[in-house]
Amino acid sequence: xxxxxxxxxxxxxxxxxxxxxxxxxxxxxxxxxxxxxxxxxxxxxxxxxxxxxxxxxxxxxxxxxxxxxxxxxxxxxxxxxxxxxxxxxxxxxxxxxxxxxxxxxxxxxxxxxxxxxxxxxxxxxxxxxxxxxxxxxxxxxxxxxxxxxxxxxxxxxxxxxxxxxxxxxxxxxxxxxxxxxxxxx
Amino acid sequence: xxxxxxxxxxxxxxxxxxxxxxxxxxxxxxxxxxxxxxxxxxxxxxxxxxxxxxxxxxxxxxxxxxxxxxxxxxxxxxxxxxxxxxxxxxxxxxxxxxxxxxxxxxxxxxxxxxxxxxxxxxxxxxxxxxxxxxxxxxxxxxxxxxxxxxxxxxxxxxxxxxxxxxxxxxxxxxxxxxxxxxxxx
Numbered sequence: 001x002x003x004x005x006x007x008x009x010x011x012x013x014x015x016x017x018x019x020x021x022x023x024x025x026x027x028x029x030x031x032x033x034x035x036x037x038x039x040x041x042x043x044x045x046x047x048x049x050x051x052x053x054x055x056x057x058x059x060x061x062x063x064x065x066x067x068x069x070x071x072x073x074x075x076x077x078x079x080x081x082x083x084x085x086x087x088x089x090x091x092x093x094x095x096x097x098x099x100x101x102x103x104x105x106x107x108x109x110x111x112x113x114x115x116x117x118x119x120x121x122x123x124x125x126x127x128x129x130x131x132x133x134x135x136x137x138x139x140x141x142x143x144x145x146x147x148x149x150x151x152x153x154x155x156x157x158x159x160x161x162x163x164x165x166x167x168x169x170x171x172x173x174x175x176x177x178x179x180x181x182x183x184x185x
Numbered sequence: 186x187x188x189x190x191x192x193x194x195x196x197x198x199x200x201x202x203x204x205x206x207x208x209x210x211x212x213x214x215x216x217x218x219x220x221x222x223x224x225x226x227x228x229x230x231x232x233x234x235x236x237x238x239x240x241x242x243x244x245x246x247x248x249x250x251x252x253x254x255x256x257x258x259x260x261x262x263x264x265x266x267x268x269x270x271x272x273x274x275x276x277x278x279x280x281x282x283x284x285x286x287x288x289x290x291x292x293x294x295x296x297x298x299x300x301x302x303x304x305x306x307x308x309x310x311x312x313x314x315x316x317x318x319x320x321x322x323x324x325x326x327x328x329x330x331x332x333x334x335x336x337x338x339x340x341x342x343x344x345x346x347x348x349x350x351x352x353x354x355x356x357x358x359x360x361x362x363x364x365x366x367x368x369x370x
Contacts, residue, residue, distance in 0.1 A: 069284050073291070099254050106258070107314040108297035115292050129292040133318050139369070184324070
């Protein structure tokens with residue numbers, strides 16, 4: 001297959017990042033069969049910031065929508081938020097989140113990402129987490145990227161049922177949890 | 186009833202604190218019907234440090250017993266530890282642990298106290314938290330004292346079942362959780 005021209009590549013790159021802003025430069029370089037440096041130049045010419053910056057920009061635009069808590073109290077960057085329905089956040093794991101004996105991320109960091117995202121999606125002024133049933137499917141290591149998705153599955157009698165799934169950067173599910181929040185006044 | 190002599194009071198005070206080191210100066214003053222200042226002087230003469238110091242001393246003597254994690258990774262002061270069976274920890278809640286909108290302690294701090302204590306009681310070199318079913322019974326406020334008790338209820342097929350209950354300083358249960366940890370190698 002003939003290699004794409006620079007113009008074709010840049011057009012396609014722009015389209016790809018508009019659909020999904022989470023491609024890394026490495027992934028794009030591999031896809032287009034060019035060097036990472038070429039992708040960086042493409043981004044520069046197209047005025048597309050680096051992944052970390054793109055994620056941060058997205059997150060900031062979502063924080064204002066949160067009702068139940070202050071946006072900055074969410075652990076992770078808030079990527080998508082449809083209050084009352086759906087939320088997505090990203091957490092980059094680091095060495096200082098681990099149990100030092102195992103080098104595995106402490107369960108309460110993952111729990112905190114899930115719980116705070118679940119709170120953020122709820123369409124109510126004030127809620128309290130009542131019940132959580134959670135499962136850690138695979139150990140999480142440092143330098144991973146956790147993508148959490150929270151969905152409101154039911155609201156009844158001032159109780160909000162929220163399901164949260166967390167995948168790692170290899171798209172493997174590492175956590176799932178069911179939460180019930182109570183509206184309080 | 187005749188008020189106890191200083192000698193009688195100090196003898197009884199010493200016995201009380203040997204049985205249960207968690208009495209506050211306020212509680213002791215109220216019990217003996219003397220001023221808090223008198224209790225402080227009694228402690229000074231008897232060489233008994235203040236409550237916070239007593240708790241810290243107890244905790245340090247327990248940390249060395251922990252197998253699964255480093256002692257300092259436990260959230261709260263480890264008051265009692267019988268590895269493979271029972272653990273008790275105390276966490277003083279502070280303003281900076283709260284969701285600012287509600288002034289309620291974030292669920293993941295309570296979860297972290299419970300999870301790290303549950304890990305500490307397990308008699309195995311390395312474990313991973315697999316499943317947790319938890320319930321927050323009452324909102325926890327800052328400036329409270331959370332007393333968590335973890336009990337190993339069963340060990341089977343390298344799975345460790347641990348129940349954790351947390352009471353506040355008024356002896357009301359605020360949290361309970363059931364955890365299953367898997368031994369990993």
